[in-house]
Amino acid sequence: MAGQRLGEFEMIARYFAPLAADAPGAFGLRDDAAAIALPPGEDLVVTTDAMVEGVHFLLKDGAARIARKLLRVNLSDLAAKGARPIGYQLAIALPESLASDEWLGAFCAGLAQDQKAFGIALYGGDTVRSPDRLMLNVTAFGAVPAGTMLRRDQAQTGDDLYVTGSIGDAALGLETKLNHRLFSSAAMMFFDSRLHLPTPRLAFGQELRGLAHAAMDVSDGLVQDAGHIASASGLRAVIHADAVPLSLATRQAVAEDKSLLPIVLTGGDDYELLFTAPPQAEQDIAALSRRVGLAVHRIGSLEAGSGVSVSGAGGQPLDLARGGFQHFGGTLE
Incomplete structure (x- = not known):
């Protein structure tokens, strides 16, 4: 079964939908969008980071480690904003050679491991075929008390x-x-x-x-x-x-x-x-x-x-x- 190639919807149902189980607004990844409800008095913080094979990682780094770094670099952006993490969306452009149980199983196991570690869940995204290399994009969501997000442009003379x-x-x-x-x-x-x-x-x-x-x-x-x-x-x-x-x-x-x-x-x-x-x-x-x-x-x-x-x-x-x-x-x- 390791070399079995998967279709897009089978891939989503088998590997990505379980990652959305703890995201009530993800609707089991059966819709075109997600809904995120925030408590009164909080702002939504949104950040996006992409990783491209050959630029940010090599396939020999291992599917699980690639997945975990992908999540962590986005969570680091939320940390720098002072945000409490909520979840993320994942867009993945996958070469045909990686659309298999073996690679996707390891990749999603890495995502699941860090979802548990950081208390987040998958809220959706997109899965497409890439003609040559693996491309990954995460949009992460967090929350801060209204008006308190840390920014780059507020440093003061003498700081x-x-x-x-x-x-x-x-x-x-x-x-x-x-x-x-x-x-x-x-x-x-x-x-x-x-x-x-x-x-x-x-x-x-x-x-x-x-x-x-x-x-x-x-x-x-x-x-x-x-x-x-x-x-x-x-x-x-x-x-x-x-x-x-x-x-x-x-x-x-x-x-x-x-x-x-x-x-x-x-x-x-x-x-x-x-x-x-x-x-x-x-x-x-x-x-x-x-x-x-x-x-x-x-x-x-x-x-x-x-x-x-x-x-x-x-x-x-x-x-x-x-x-x-x-x-x-x-x-x-």
Whole structure:
């Protein structure tokens, strides 16, 4: 049965409809649209992310891991908005070779695993045939108290710039994958996990409402994403490289090869939260870090001006070859 090819409606009934069982407004995926009811006083938050074979993943990454990363990068966007996740819609363009019980079973098992982990359900979408490669798109839905969604464009002069977790682990995972860079076996396993299974910082993001002025998640690289906040807010971001939090594995790798530091700062796929807050919020942010159990570090500030500056040891400016990932500039192939 592993190689059996499935038709569109059989595929939906067998694999996707069960993922909608906990979504009352999905109507068992038997309608053309879904209905999402929100409690009074809440705003709906909507975000969309696409992943394309050869650009964001390779088939050899495994169907379940592809599915889980697809959900997690969208949930990370909701986390950066301070939203409580509700569910998602999935559009999948599937090559004929993958329209089988074996691949779809693994893919939907990955979706089901993370639906349970994050308390969400499938609300619908579309399933079509692709002539060559796999293309995936998720639109995720969340909710916030009315008027409280965190935005990129609200940073203020004098704000501190913070980031959660650690930066650069996923970038080094991509280095091992694409450029065959070798680290210790334990480090490579850690980097690979951080690349393929990022952790959306949902609890932290929801508690940032009222503390942070501006926020986003780090997907295209720390430097570039700090630039997005700065540009949207009409300010300049100043980053102190020695304050950027690195995991032990990444710190050791950079200590052994200084050329890795620009990759760490610009590589992307971290899916940590990058946010600004006034200096007087420092103690509250430290308390939130302890309460949620997630490290957070102050890495710089926002000032009058434009662009991003990155300083190294002794305050000397770092010359980075690029700011971060951009589409139409390269693929995984």
